[in-house]
Amino acid sequence: MDSRIGAACSFILQSPPGEINDVLNDVRNIISDDETLEEGVLPALKEYNLAQFTTVDVPGTEHQVRASLSIISEAARLPTSENGEERWLDPRSKTSFGFNHLTLEASDPQPFEPDADAEEFRYVSNNIFLTFDDETATRSSLEKASLTYLLAHFHDGVASVFSKQGAQNQYLLQIVANKYNPSNYWSGRWRSEYLVNLNENTVEGKILVNIHYYEQGNVQLSTNHTISITLPSAVVTSPPSSAALKILALIETEEGKYQTSLNDTYHEMSEKTFKGLRRALPMTRQKLDWDKVLGYKLGAELSSSKGAFSTS
Amino acid sequence: MADLVDSMLDLMRRLPPTRTEENVNALIGVCPDYADDLLGSVDQPLQVRTDRLTGREYLACDYNRDGESFRSPWSNEYDPPLEDGTVPLPKLRKLEISANEVFDTYREMYFEGGVSSVYLWDLEDGGFAGVVLLKKTMTPATPQEPSGSWDSIHVFETAERGRQAHYKLTSTIMLQLITKKGSEGDNADGDKKNGEKKGPESWKRDGEVTLSGSMTRQTEQDWPIHDASSHITNTGKMIEEMEIKMRNLLQEVYFGKTRDIVYDLRSVDDLEKTRRQRELQKELLGSFKR
Incomplete structure (x- = not known):
């Protein structure tokens, strides 16, 4: 991989909260090769979104809570379909959706029906039969x-x-x-x-x-x-x-x-x-007397160079 | 392409301060032509080195670097040795020696440990510039004890105007504090005190808190000069004043501001309860008015 892209990916993954776009703009300016960059950093953007629990407004879903948002994370990722498209789950509204890791927008919301296979009885360790x-x-x-x-x-x-x-x-x-x-x-x-x-x-x-x-x-x-x-x-x-x-x-x-x-x-x-x-202040609780320190240092230097009149 | 350097500096202002060195190196890898601009304008943690001639520790940064070598303020020698390394002219070197002695006293008074170094260089217009560096590191005896480091970089420029000198000071302080915690127990803390066992609930907690960063401030002042050594006392007073001011600022930002933002994210008290109480108060107030 292009080492410039490696550096760009590393910067993106270190973005502070809410500053991914600022970091991305800086990186674009520094690399100044949008085409290579956009494709190259996509995996890093995805990794960042998953790790940071990036939130997204899924169209058509209305949650009662004021934050009517869904979380993008590893847990929200649905098994990749045959055409390779990745989809994500909003468990509250039982909606699946596509997600653009660069624009942070959701698309194509669909009602999500969990796998029918899971509907059979399951045997659980503490001797309780648990149904779907x-x-x-x-x-x-x-x-x-x-x-x-x-x-x-x-x-x-x-x-x-x-x-x-x-x-x-x-x-x-x-x-x-x-x-x-x-x-x-x-x-x-x-x-x-x-x-x-x-x-x-x-x-x-x-x-x-x-x-x-x-x-x-x-x-x-x-x-x-x-x-x-x-x-x-x-x-x-x-x-x-x-x-x-x-x-x-x-x-x-x-x-x-x-x-x-x-x-x-x-x-x-x-x-x-x-x-x-x-310390906030020296032990003496006073600021330094600079003239005195300088005088002392110069004096010490003079006496040591002369070899005589040593104060110690 | 000043624009490019601006983007690099903006990026460095956003990325974690704990990874400054790694990120500066990565940026240099991407834009090797801008290495000098970057090294000259991004403050990095100071490196402690040992003067091979005097055995004394000194601080290495971009200001005492020539190629791959660093000059010690104590022996004036470069390490690795350089035939023609840049050194201050004799008059300025004399001042540099005194400045190192004086700021070493300053270091002992305020830091009670650590390392200090002062480097001076001649300017083309006849004045001179310098940097005062201070560093202290606290290494914990056990992993549970907090660790930390303080790096001061005070860069100044001076121009003499008759019996006055004009000083421009730019100060950066890098501060890093790390605390590791871990605990384990049965039941809730309160139950333990009573010696009661309330059930099989047990817990284990581990964690780390890192506060790190840097702040930069500037000031310009005029001071009287009597002889060359006046520059030491003048910059000394300015730097002392600046460090006191910035120490207060760091305290406010590190322990006040960042903590307040945590509380802006999450409240320890139940917000719903507070909301209900407020509504109840409003209702009561309303019934009085009627």
């Missing part, structure tokens, strides 16, 4: 509880719940919240993802926060946090709707704890690391 309908019920219960949680804690959040493809009784909950404020030179993104595994009774999650502040500078906060919870049996044996509420309550507690613990980390960094790197 059960799984649908669990997914939509988790979705409902997630949206309630989203409204309670995120200012501009989007959430999607997917049944994990190729697995039974496993669900992926994804949350993304973005705030872009270019006129005040900052942007931020919160991503969380949870794999709810009702075979193992576990919730495995990660939270990623990225903040960019760039007024006369470039300051970035980047955090990653992983959580793994074992679900109490009381949660697992509950009917789907109350199990979902309990799972989201656990997630709510964990995310709240994490956000509070970030405060402690900030405090520690400010009080220990920052102060340890550079």
Whole structure:
């Protein structure tokens, strides 16, 4: 591959929240070969969109929540059809759609009917027969509880719940919240993802926060946090709707704890690391007396060069 | 093609500060003709090197670089050695030696460790310019302890006007702070204190927080001069003032601004509850008015 394209792809993947177009414009100017570039960076744009939970407005779908958006992620990717076209799933409206990774636009929405093969009975580890309908019920219960949680804690959040493809009784909950404020030179993104595994009774999650502040500078906060919870049996044996509420309550507690613990980390960094790197003022609590320091240094230099009158 | 350099600088202002060196190298790979423009205008973390003659540590950056070699402020020698490496004229070198001594005291007073270096060079119009570099790194004893680094780059230019000198100072501070955390336990934290076991729920948490970046500020001032050494005290006062100002600014942006934005994304308190309370208040207020 053209090494210029390799560099361009690497820059794109490092884009801060909401600044992919700025990065892309810079890269276009630097490479100044739009034709090679556009084709070459498409895989990187796709990788970026999937990893960053890029949100898209799917035409024809109307969600009740103010953020009527869908998340583009690995979980939303439908198995590639025979003609090689990639399509994505909005699980809430059961709509499949095409997605352009450069323009970030959705197209050709179609009602999505899950695979009929899945409709047969399934045998699950804890001796319960689970039907396809059960799984649908669990997914939509988790979705409902997630949206309630989203409204309670995120200012501009989007959430999607997917049944994990190729697995039974496993669900992926994804949350993304973005705030872009270019006129005040900052942007931020919160991503969380949870794999709810009702075979193992576990919730495995990660939270990623990225903040960019760039007024006369470039300051970035980047955090990653992983959580793994074992679900109490009381949660697992509950009917789907109350199990979902309990799972989201656990997630709510964990995310709240994490956000509070970030405060402690900030405090520690400010009080220990920052102060340890550079004092606000010298021990004397006064600024330097520059004339005195200079005089002393020059004096020391003179006496050392003469070899006599050493002060020590 | 000033336009191209602008795009490169805009890009560097957006990409993660933790990867500055890697990205500058990638840009040079794409546009080798612009290597000098890039190296001259993108501030990169300072490299600590050891003077082979004096054994003292010094800081390497674009200002003491000649080809692949760097000049030490202590011995005035290039490493790897250069036959005809650029060095300041004797008069300016004398000032450079004093400046290094004085800023070494400054470093000890404020940083209580770290390394400092001052480099001066003659300007074509008769004045001179210089750079004051300061770096301190905190390496944790255990992985759980926070680590960090501070790099100051103060570039100044001066022109004498009779008994006055005009100074133009551009200061960049690069600051990086990293904290790693990990914990594991049974039950919720509150339950542990009571010694009660409430069920099989257990958890495990791991994570890392990185705050990194750089900020740049400029100032221009006039100061009186008595002799050549006045330039040291004058720039010293300006740099001290600037670092105090910028330290406050960094504190505000790193620990205030970025934290506020996290809270703009997610609220710890239940927003729906707040909304309901507000509506209730409105209703109550409305019933009073009636």
